[in-house]
Amino acid sequence: MRYTPRYLMTDPEEVRRLIRGNPWATFVSPASTxxxxxxxxxxxEEDAEQITILSHFGRPDDELHELGRHEILVIIQGPHDYISSSWYSPGDVVPTWNHLTAHLYGTPELLGEEENYAMLGRLTDHFEARRDGGRSLSEDPAGTRRLARGTVGLRMRVDRFDARAKLSQNKTDRVRDNIAAHVAVHNPALAGEMDRVLPASDGAPS
Structure with a gap:
C-alpha cells in the first residue's frame, strides 16, 4: 500500500480490533503456478502474544496455494467508501476513498485432523453465538467430522503487517465533520471509525 505516514496503523491492538470486526479475509499465495x-x-487467537489467526481451506485450495510451503498475504478489509469532493471546501475538487485495511504476512502452519475439527468448532461457535437458536457442530459429530475431512485447518502467526486507516486526516476538522455526517447516512460503520479516530470538533482548523 502507498506509504503515507498520517494513515499508518502501527498498533497491533488496532489491527486485532480490525480482524475481529472484519473476519472475511482474502488469502493470496505466490504459488509456483x-x-x-x-x-x-x-x-x-486471543491468547496469543503475537497476532495469530485461525482459518481453514476447502480442498483442493490448500494444494493450489501450496499451503504451508511459503509466506502468504492475508488481506483484512474494514469499512470503506467513496468520499465525494462535494463535501469539501470550495476549490477542493479531488475526491478519494476512505478505508481501513491490513495486510498480514506469515507462513501458515497446517493443523492435524483433530486440531482442525476443534478449530472448526470454535469458528462455528464464534459466529453462531450471534444468532438466535445458534447451532453447534457437536449436534452431529459424525456428520460434521465427515465434512471436516474436506477442509484443511491453518494457524498463521503474523510475522509482519502493513496497515492503513485512511479517514480524511488530511482535512480540517470542519471538513472532516461534514464528511463523517454525510458518510453516516449510508455507511455508519465507516463514519464510526472516523468519529473514533477523529472526534467531532468545534470546527477550528487542524
Whole structure:
C-alpha cells in the first residue's frame, strides 16, 4: 500500500480490533503456478502474544496455494467508501476513498485432523453465538467430522503487517465533520471509525 505516514496503523491492538470486526479475509499465495487468491473467514487467537489467526481451506485450495510451503498475504478489509469532493471546501475538487485495511504476512502452519475439527468448532461457535437458536457442530459429530475431512485447518502467526486507516486526516476538522455526517447516512460503520479516530470538533482548523 502507498506509504503515507498520517494513515499508518502501527498498533497491533488496532489491527486485532480490525480482524475481529472484519473476519472475511482474502488469502493470496505466490504459488509456483502464479498468484492464487481465495476467501475464507478468520478467527483471532486471543491468547496469543503475537497476532495469530485461525482459518481453514476447502480442498483442493490448500494444494493450489501450496499451503504451508511459503509466506502468504492475508488481506483484512474494514469499512470503506467513496468520499465525494462535494463535501469539501470550495476549490477542493479531488475526491478519494476512505478505508481501513491490513495486510498480514506469515507462513501458515497446517493443523492435524483433530486440531482442525476443534478449530472448526470454535469458528462455528464464534459466529453462531450471534444468532438466535445458534447451532453447534457437536449436534452431529459424525456428520460434521465427515465434512471436516474436506477442509484443511491453518494457524498463521503474523510475522509482519502493513496497515492503513485512511479517514480524511488530511482535512480540517470542519471538513472532516461534514464528511463523517454525510458518510453516516449510508455507511455508519465507516463514519464510526472516523468519529473514533477523529472526534467531532468545534470546527477550528487542524
Amino acid at each position: 502464479g498468484l492464487v487468491a481465495s476467501h475464507y473467514p478468520v478467527l483471532l
